[in-house]
Amino acid sequence: MKFRGGHNILLQGRPEGMIKLMPEPEVLYLPLRSRRFSFGELCVEEGQQVNGGDVLARDLDNYSVPLLAPRAGRVRLTEREGHIVLEDVARLAEHAEIDDEDLPHIAQEMGASGIKRYRLLTLGAWQFFYDAYSGSLPDPLGRPQAIIVSTLSLEPFLARGDAQLHNRLLNFTRGLEQLQSLLEYQPIYLVMPDIKSEFANLIRNHIRGYASVKMVSIPLTYPYDDFSILARRLGLKRSEGPVWSVRTEGVLAVDRALTLSKPCLVRIISIGGTGVNYSTHISVMPGYPIQRIRDKYIFEPVSRIINGGILTGERLGPEALGLDTECRGLTVLPELQDREFLGFIRPGWDRSCYAACYLSSLRDKFRERLSTGLHGEGRPCVSCNFCEDVCPAGITPHLIHKYLYRDLIEEAEQARVDLCIECGLCSYVCPSKIDLRSQIIDSKVLIAKEKEEIRKEQLRQEELRKQEEARKQAEENSK
Amino acid sequence: MKQLLKIIEAIRPTFDEGGKLGILKPVFGALEHFFFAPSDTTIGAPHIRDPLDLKRFMSMVIISVVPCAFAAFYFFGWRFLAMVIVSYASGLAVEALFAMVRKEGINEGFFVTGILFPLILPPGTPLWMVGLGVAFGVFIGKELFGGTGRNVFNPALVGRCFLALAYPKAMSASYMKPSHDLLGCLLFKWLPPGTGVDAVTVATPLSVAKGGEYCSLSHLLFGSVSGSAGETSAILIILGGVFLLLTRVANWRTVVSILGSFLLLAGILHHGQPERFGPIMWHLCAGGLLFGTFFMATDPVTGPTTNSGKWLYGIIIGSVTVLIRNFTGYVEGVTFAILLGNITAPILDEIVFKVRLRRLASEE
Ligand code: SF4
Ligand code: SF4
Numbered sequence: 122m123k124f125r126g127g128h129n130i131l132l133q134g135r136p137e138g139m140i141k142l143m144p145e146p147e148v149l150y151l152p153l154r155s156r157r158f159s160f161g162e163l164c165v166e167e168g169q170q171v172n173g174g175d176v177l178a179r180d181l182d183n184y185s186v187p188l189l190a191p192r193a194g195r196v197r198l199t200e201r202e203g204h205i206v207l208e209d210v211a212r213l214a215e216h217a218e219i220d221d222e223d224l225p226h227i228a229q230e231m232g233a234s235g236i237k238r239y240r241l242l243t244l245g246a247w248q249f250f251y252d253a254y255s256g257s258l259p260d261p262l263g264r265p266q267a268i269i270v271s272t273l274s275l276e277p278f279l280a281r282g283d284a285q286l287h288n289r290l291l292n293f294t295r296g297l298e299q300l301q302s303l304l305e306y307q308p309i310y311l312v313m314p315d316i317k318s319e320f321a322n323l324i325r326n327h328i329r330g331y332a333s334v335k336m337v338s339i340p341l342t343y344p345y346d347d348f349s350i351l352a353r354r355l356g357l358k359r360s361e362g363p364v365w366s367v368r369t370e371g372v373l374a375v376d377r378a379l380t381l382s383k384p385c386l387v388r389i390i391s392i393g394g395t396g397v398n399y400s401t402h403i404s405v406m407p408g409y410p411i412q413r414i415r416d417k418y419i420f421e422p423v424s425r426i427i428n429g430g431i432l433t434g435e436r437l438g439p440e441a442l443g444l445d446t447e448c449r450g451l452t453v454l455p456e457l458q459d460r461e462f463l464g465f466i467r468p469g470w471d472r473s474c475y476a477a478c479y480l481s482s483l484r485d486k487f488r489e490r491l492s493t494g495l496h497g498e499g500r501p502c503v504s505c506n507f508c509e510d511v512c513p514a515g516i517t518p519h520l521i522h523k524y525l526y527r528d529l530i531e532e533a534e535q536a537r538v539d540l541c542i543e544c545g546l547c548s549y550v551c552p553s554k555i556d557l558r559s560q561i562i563d564s565k566v567l568i569a570k571e572k573e574e575i576r577k578e579q580l581r582q583e584e585l586r587k588q589e590e591a592r593k594q595a596e597e598n599s600k
Numbered sequence: 601m602k603q604l605l606k607i608i609e610a611i612r613p614t615f616d617e618g619g620k621l622g623i624l625k626p627v628f629g630a631l632e633h634f635f636f637a638p639s640d641t642t643i644g645a646p647h648i649r650d651p652l653d654l655k656r657f658m659s660m661v662i663i664s665v666v667p668c669a670f671a672a673f674y675f676f677g678w679r680f681l682a683m684v685i686v687s688y689a690s691g692l693a694v695e696a697l698f699a700m701v702r703k704e705g706i707n708e709g710f711f712v713t714g715i716l717f718p719l720i721l722p723p724g725t726p727l728w729m730v731g732l733g734v735a736f737g738v739f740i741g742k743e744l745f746g747g748t749g750r751n752v753f754n755p756a757l758v759g760r761c762f763l764a765l766a767y768p769k770a771m772s773a774s775y776m777k778p779s780h781d782l783l784g785c786l787l788f789k790w791l792p793p794g795t796g797v798d799a800v801t802v803a804t805p806l807s808v809a810k811g812g813e814y815c816s817l818s819h820l821l822f823g824s825v826s827g828s829a830g831e832t833s834a835i836l837i838i839l840g841g842v843f844l845l846l847t848r849v850a851n852w853r854t855v856v857s858i859l860g861s862f863l864l865l866a867g868i869l870h871h872g873q874p875e876r877f878g879p880i881m882w883h884l885c886a887g888g889l890l891f892g893t894f895f896m897a898t899d900p901v902t903g904p905t906t907n908s909g910k911w912l913y914g915i916i917i918g919s920v921t922v923l924i925r926n927f928t929g930y931v932e933g934v935t936f937a938i939l940l941g942n943i944t945a946p947i948l949d950e951i952v953f954k955v956r957l958r959r960l961a962s963e964e
Binding site: 130132353425427429431432433434435436452454456457458459460461462463464465466469472473474475476477478479482491492493494495496497498500501502503504505506507509515516517519520535536537540545546548549550551552553554556558559 | 601604605633634635636637638639640641642643644645646647648649650651652653654655656657659660705707708709746747748749750846847848849851900901903905906907953956957960961963
């Protein structure tokens with residue numbers, strides 16, 4: 122496959138492959154919002170006693186994905202703004218909340234695969250699926266044209282597929298078979314770094330005959346593991362139906378939900394970055410108190426905790442108390458505080474830069490200790506073209522920036538802002554420190570809003586016309 | 601360092617909005633940020649940024665012309681230092697004035713113009729002309745368009761073009777014979793030996809060549825010929841140029857396409873009528889071609905941004921230079937060729953973008 126752009130940022134604090142268990146918590150803070158979901162429909166009452174696996178809330182806009190209680194405990198709804206708090210948390214046998222009475226009904230309507238899909242949704246495995254083009258939650262009852270399974274996560278620093286697969290190869294291949302059973306004849310693409318490796322051979326041996334999986338190898342450059350880039354490169358057309366995509370943890374969740382009929386309550390996330398004393402993977406449940414992770418791993422007094430990777434993650438403010446259901450990793454960066462004396466004429470032996478402007482380009486690859494510093498002042502674009510070179514989507518960020526600067530939204534739309542995958546590399550490389558990524562995202566939102574308005578307007582017109590026609594009809598009839 | 605920071609903090613209120621010297625805020629800001637990088641942090645994703653900033657970016661250009669500047673000291677005496685100082689002072693004044701009017705920070709772009717400008721002037725240019733030229737270049741070529749990043753023309757070239765058109769006699773009378781001593785003019789000689797202040801016109805290799813006489817290639821390589829202050833030594837220019845290419849500040853496509861098209865066209869001409877047109881290697885090293893290619897044409901702001909645009913841009917500059925040099929009364933065509941290229945750059949970009957957007961429109 123041919124890719125363009127991309128760039129690997131090497132910085133210190135890459136999590137190692139081990140998985141640490143965190144001590145069981147006494148209290149869980151489950152945020153009602155995460156990146157894609159907003160669990161608006163509460164299903165429990167204040168003070169109610171719940172078991173692990175019970176549904177606490179649902180997101181009605183996203184096919185009613187449930188927010189499951191990770192452990193048994195007592196519900197507090199009003200204690201903390203935006204969170205469901207579980208007190209007196211205990212680890213009891215989890216149970217799966219599937220209404221057995223519903224099942225025959227569903228089976229009749231949608232067949233065996235329908236039951237499976239229903240199970241995925243209610244057992245919390247469906248959350249791990251993404252629509253390759255939009256990144257949103259796909260319709261569980263839809264008919265995908267293909268499934269992309271990726272074992273990679275190239276953004277620094279997110280939970281690595283190899284760490285999650287550790288000792289669970291069997292579950293993984295079983296999960297692939299289960300995925301296959303959801304499909305009719307559509308292909309599953311399994312994306313990995315090297316399809317000739319021993320690991321790939323193991324998988325091949327395991328799944329022989331059970332699942333028709335096409336293995337695809339891609340270079341280990343950020344962000345080639347992005348699903349919409351992969352879908353484009355695999356030649357999948359948007360018009361031919363949705364493409365489901367799922368990562369390692371998703372396949373494992375599918376296995377757990379369908380083979381064992383158990384809810385997926387625990388996640389493996391990474392904790393990394395230059396602000397932690399020990400970068401690793403931890404096995405935690407949603408709602409785990411961030412303060413406890415902080416106490417254990419973070420040593421920098423002034424640091425920024427990021428929910429997700431360094432390039433696309435969101436900052437976790439003090440109001441966030443627990444991990445959300447979609448968290449894939451916490452990254453901690455020290456906040457820049459010092460001012461560097463004559464920074465721009467330093468040789469920069471320990472500074473790595475996209476354009477090789479520091480002495481460090483003479484040495485071997487190394488991992489740099491970066492902070493949140495902007496490293497410079499904002500300036501007008503100098504057309505250095507770095508952003509275009511690095512953009513994996515093949516669009517021209519600086520051109521879009523110039524259009525937006527002059528409020529030319531339509532031109533920006535023609536320049537295909539919608540193809541942007543929000544990887545953040547353009548903002549990263551820009552020497553003028555222009556925040557291209559957020560400008561592009563803002564314009565996307567604006568364009569979507571405008572389109573929505575136009576659609577509404579059209580509907581209104583249509584309605585008016587119909588009314589008019591009906592009136593005429595009535596008049597004619599009465600004549 | 602701590603002391604300096606303390607002083608800066610102490611006098612900051614004077615320069616703030618409403619302070620006594622509030623109007624000088626851009627100047628103060630530029631000085632402050634010259635010494636101490638700001639401690640601003642990123643707001644949202646991406647949470648880290650490349651360490652490269654515009655100051656470093658521009659410093660790379662300055663570093664790359666340092667060898668040429670030293671060669672200018674060596675060959676043409678310490679008077680050149682005075683030219684550099686005048687150029688910086690006069691240009692900075694214009695830049696600072698506009699920054700104050702516009703209430704923006706002083707832009708790093710000027711530091712490049714300030715050193716490039718004296719390097720493309722004849723070494724004997726009167727100092728008042730240096731000051732006037734750079735002020736004109738910065739004013740007309742840059743500030744009127746809105747400052748660095750928005751300018752269409754390379755300010756240094758605009759300044760030089762202005763001087764060449766306004767004072768052609770004085771300019772061509774300012775070429776000097778370089779020093780041929782072992783130590784050159786390094787031992788605090790103001791001017792090369794044998795040149796008075798009222799210099800007689802000394803022919804440059806290109807103007808001599810109009811009469812059919814070609815000086816030796818080795819002189820061109822080492823720079824012991826007459827010419828603009830920085831452009832005489834091909835070796836040092838190539839050295840600086842390669843440095844720029846390696847750091848990716850200059851784009852190799854522009855360089856390759858200018859030199860490629862130039863060599864091709866000059867080669868064809870020389871092959872056709874060797875007695876009328878000079879040999880290609882000689883053409884390559886004589887005059888300002890190399891200097892213009894490496895340091896002027898690669899200016900990202902005034903060239904096209906797209907890669908395909910850069911190829912076309914290079915071809916235009918390369919071939920126009922050959923045509924001007926060989927078929928017109930002008931001895932040197934690089935300045936005009938690059939300025940012409942600057943004009944076409946936005947058009948080239950526009951065309952490339954049109955094609956690209958059409959291709960993108962079919963993407964899903
Ligand atoms: S424009 Fe979008 S896809 Fe391209 S580099 Fe920027 S954020 Fe990434
Ligand atoms: S990286 Fe920044 S300065 Fe360079 S072309 Fe893109 S927007 Fe302009």
